[in-house]
Amino acid sequence: xxxxxxxxxxxxxxxxxxxxxxxxxxxxxxxxxxxxxxxxxxxxxxxxxxxxxxxxxxxxxxxxxxxxxxxxxxxxxxxxxxxxxxxxxxxxxxxxxxxxxxxxxxxxxxxxxxxxxxxxxxxxxxxxxxxxxxxxxxxxxxxxxxxxxxxxxxxxxxxxxxxxxxxxxxxxxxxxxxxxxxxxxxxxxxxxxxxxxxxxxxxxxxxxxxxxxxxxxxxxxxxxxxxxxxxxxxxxxxxxxxxxxxxxxxxxxxxxxxxxxxxxxxxxxxxxxxxxxxxxxxxxxxxxxxxxxxxxxxxxxxxxxxxxxxxxxxxxxxxxxxxxxxxxxxxxxxxxxxxxxxxxxxxxxxxxxxxxxxxxxxxxxxxxxxxxxxxxxxxxxxxx
Ligand SMILES: *Cc1c(COP(=O)(O)O)cnc(C)c1O
Numbered sequence: 508x509x510x511x512x513x514x515x516x517x518x519x520x521x522x523x524x525x526x527x528x529x530x531x532x533x534x535x536x537x538x539x540x541x542x543x544x545x546x547x548x549x550x551x552x553x554x555x556x557x558x559x560x561x562x563x564x565x566x567x568x569x570x571x572x573x574x575x576x577x578x579x580x581x582x583x584x585x586x587x588x589x590x591x592x593x594x595x596x597x598x599x600x601x602x603x604x605x606x607x608x609x610x611x612x613x614x615x616x617x618x619x620x621x622x623x624x625x626x627x628x629x630x631x632x633x634x635x636x637x638x639x640x641x642x643x644x645x646x647x648x649x650x651x652x653x654x655x656x657x658x659x660x661x662x663x664x665x666x667x668x669x670x671x672x673x674x675x676x677x678x679x680x681x682x683x684x685x686x687x688x689x690x691x692x693x694x695x696x697x698x699x700x701x702x703x704x705x706x707x708x709x710x711x712x713x714x715x716x717x718x719x720x721x722x723x724x725x726x727x728x729x730x731x732x733x734x735x736x737x738x739x740x741x742x743x744x745x746x747x748x749x750x751x752x753x754x755x756x757x758x759x760x761x762x763x764x765x766x767x768x769x770x771x772x773x774x775x776x777x778x779x780x781x782x783x784x785x786x787x788x789x790x791x792x793x794x795x796x797x798x799x800x801x802x803x804x805x806x807x808x809x810x811x812x813x814x815x816x817x818x819x820x821x822x823x824x825x826x827x828x829x830x831x832x833x834x835x836x837x838x839x840x841x842x843x844x845x846x847x848x849x850x851x852x853x854x855x856x857x858x859x860x861x862x863x864x865x866x867x868x869x870x871x872x873x874x875x876x877x878x879x880x881x882x883x884x885x886x887x888x889x890x891x
Contacts, residue, residue, distance in 0.1 A: 539744035566687030570598035643672035
């Protein structure tokens with residue numbers, strides 16, 4: 508038992524996934540927009556509280572739809588953090604826009620709302636709020652800024668399924684929200700995502716973009732007599748096989764998150780002693796209570812020590828990883844984007860952050876093993 512490998516992530520089945528897939532096959536049609544797609548969309552609309560949800564084949568696809576819906580075009584600017592996944596920026600670069608990177612807060616690792624207004628120019632069209640680790644951005648401040656300057660607020664809620672900010676579900680607060688069901692997220696379907704449309708004025712066009720630029724949705728509802736090409740669009744919808752798997756996961760979404768929170772809290776309480784001694788910094792969530800416990804990370808004292816810890820754990824069969832390589836000074840970032848200041852917090856955290864294993868069928872005992880190994884790593888230094 509003791510030398511069993513602890514991977515960083517592990518895909519999992521929680522309920523009726525295979526049963527629903529069989530049902531989808533027996534329903535006769537396994538292309539998109541069938542029974543399970545509708546069940547998932549209704550589930551998201553009622554459990555998160557949004558006007559309309561459309562399943563997509565990834566969060567990347569949902570971000571690309573958001574960029575089209577926000578009417579982003581060549582030369583437009585979109586404000587976002589550099590400490591994020593590439594898709595946050597790529598979706599807008601694909602439309603010819605310039606990502607404008609603003610630094611993140613040292614406590615939440617989310618876009619620093621105090622620096623955003625200074626980054627707004629006449630070309631700014633939208634702000635993208637990435638809820639890192641499922642912890643909410645300061646949405647009230649960002650909403651006010653968007654209202655004042657006439658901008659769209661798009662939430663990259665890829666990591667934030669069923670996480671809330673006060674009473675509002677993340678992804679339902681801005682004009683548009685994007686979710687991911689990639690196998691590394693809390694609720695999964697292999698590849699998968701959803702676009703949440705919170706501004707009802709955008710729903711009709713969203714359905715057209717989703718259906719390859721046609722009015723097929725209106726046609727299937729009997730609202731128009733023929734179906735034809737009416738706007739830009741692409742194939743953004745997933746197959747029913749994906750939707751069937753996803754529906755089984757959504758049904759267990761709260762259960763999944765409850766277990767992840769227990770794992771997170773076990774990490775937090777065990778490793779607090781190392782924080783008290785100044786060896787690591789833990790995520791600054793209220794008393795160790797995370798929103799949806801998507802990520803548990805440590806901030807090490809420097810880049811070298813981070814590398815040493817990852818290596819030390821790997822030798823014990825424990826797989827920890829780091830991310831993100833900041834976008835602003837990556838090869839594509841240098842070509843396509845612009846920076847506001849030199850992003851000192853982004854530089855610091857991307858050099859020092861390490862993510863510990865956290866997945867749905869991980870046990871508290873396994874968390875204990877990871878923590879014991881981390882204490883061993885620091886044992887010499889703590890006695891000195
Ligand atoms: C995972 C992730 C994405 C991409 O999600 P896909 O479903 O894999 O396309 C985008 N943004 C953030 C912040 C993510 O964590």
